[in-house]
Amino acid sequence: MNTLLQITIGDDGKAQFFSDYASLEDELAVQISIRQKAEPYRGPHPDVAEDLVLWRRAKARELNVPPYFILHQKVLHAIADLKPSTREELTMVPGFGDKMFDKYGKDILEITTL
16 A cells, blocks of 8 residues: 555644655645644633633634634633723733724623623
8 A cells, every 4th residue: 555645743743744746736635734722711711711712613604714813712811811891901912902803892892791
């Protein structure tokens, strides 16, 4: 049996690809998604964090993009930690500025002010 494609993940987290073909693109179309398991939320507001995760997942489906395009996990956790109730508080979260507020701020404040 011939090996068509072998993928090795190094200690640095980078993938190395090995193929029997001179040009893998010529012979094989491969889409590889390496997903790292997200850090679980360990902050003071786990219910808010869970609601934010569910909102982000629904928004990502709606827009047909990966969830991290909507909001990175670290930003999501920081929002849950702070549990902002105003635009000013929410835009103080690192990685969440005015442009993000214009896109998603009202939805997020509905979640964090329940």
